[in-house]
Amino acid sequence: xxxxxxxxxxxTDPQALAEAVGKTMFAADTASQGLGLSLDExxxxxxxxxxxxxxxxxxxxxxxxxxxxxALADSAFxxxxxxxxxxxxxxxxxxxxxxxxxxxxxxxxxxxxQSLAGRTGLxxxxxxxxxxxxxxxxxxxxxxxxxxxxxxxxxQ
Numbered sequence: 001x002x003x004x005x006x007x008x009x010x011x012t013d014p015q016a017l018a019e020a021v022g023k024t025m026f027a028a029d030t031a032s033q034g035l036g037l038s039l040d041e042x043x044x045x046x047x048x049x050x051x052x053x054x055x056x057x058x059x060x061x062x063x064x065x066x067x068x069x070x071a072l073a074d075s076a077f078x079x080x081x082x083x084x085x086x087x088x089x090x091x092x093x094x095x096x097x098x099x100x101x102x103x104x105x106x107x108x109x110x111x112x113x114q115s116l117a118g119r120t121g122l123x124x125x126x127x128x129x130x131x132x133x134x135x136x137x138x139x140x141x142x143x144x145x146x147x148x149x150x151x152x153x154x155x156q
Contacts, residue, residue, distance in 0.1 A: 011150075014044045018083040021149045022047070025082060032075045035068065039079060045113030045123075047079035053105045063100035064135075069107070070095050073125040073138035076109035081121055081140070087147040088121070093140040099133055106130040109138075119144040 011017045022042035026032065032039075032049070041048035051072045059065040074093055081088040101107055111125040121142040127135045 014084070017085050017150070018042045018044050021083055021085050022079055024150050025079060029075070031071070035071060035075075037072060037075055040108075042079055042083050044083055045080055045116065047076050047083060047111045049076040049079065049109050049111075051107050051109075053101050053103055053107060055103050058103055061100075063102060064105070064107075066095070066097055069097065069101065069127055069136050070138070072107060072109045073111070073127050073136060074140065076111035076125050077123050077138065077140035077142075080111035080113060080123055080125075081142040082149055085148045085150060087145050087149065088142045089145055091120070091141045091143040093138060095136050095138045097136050099129075099135050101127075101129055101135050107135060111138075111140075 011020055019042060022039050026039050035051060037049050037051045039047065040050055049072060053064045057064050057068045073095060107127055107129055109125050109127045111123050113121060113123050115122040123140045123142065125138040125140065129135055
């Protein structure tokens with residue numbers, strides 16, 4: 001089922017399609033919106049999202065809680081794997097934290113498709129801070145399901 005039922009068909013240009021998917025998905029993504037994430041870039045198989053670490057995202061060590069870092073990376077992954085307008089969900093994901101993030105840091109999650117074969121895909125997301133320092137590495141596995149984000153599915 002398309003998230004945007006007002007569209008009769010999806011754009012045919014891959015970049016325009018990715019942008020339409022991003023706009024439609026983000027409008028419905030209250031989780032990402034609630035975390036203050038923004039979708040800064042999207043293209044076929046890739047996406048970049050950013051987030052500013054708020055005081056309420058800090059753990060007992062006064063660093064960004066890992067769950068928020070995972071959520072940022074996972075959201076970028078979600079937009080990257082849906083950017084081709086085939087409804088796709090996560091089948092798994094893992095994260096490695098390599099440096100802390102602090103209140104006020106502006107984090108960027110850059111997701112990139114590494115492999116897409118049949119219904120499954122593999123995506124790597126790197127989270128960096130405003131100075132370009134790597135904070136975390138995330139790897140997500142995707143699974144394509146029925147449906148698309150924008151437009152009507154082609155007749156069969």
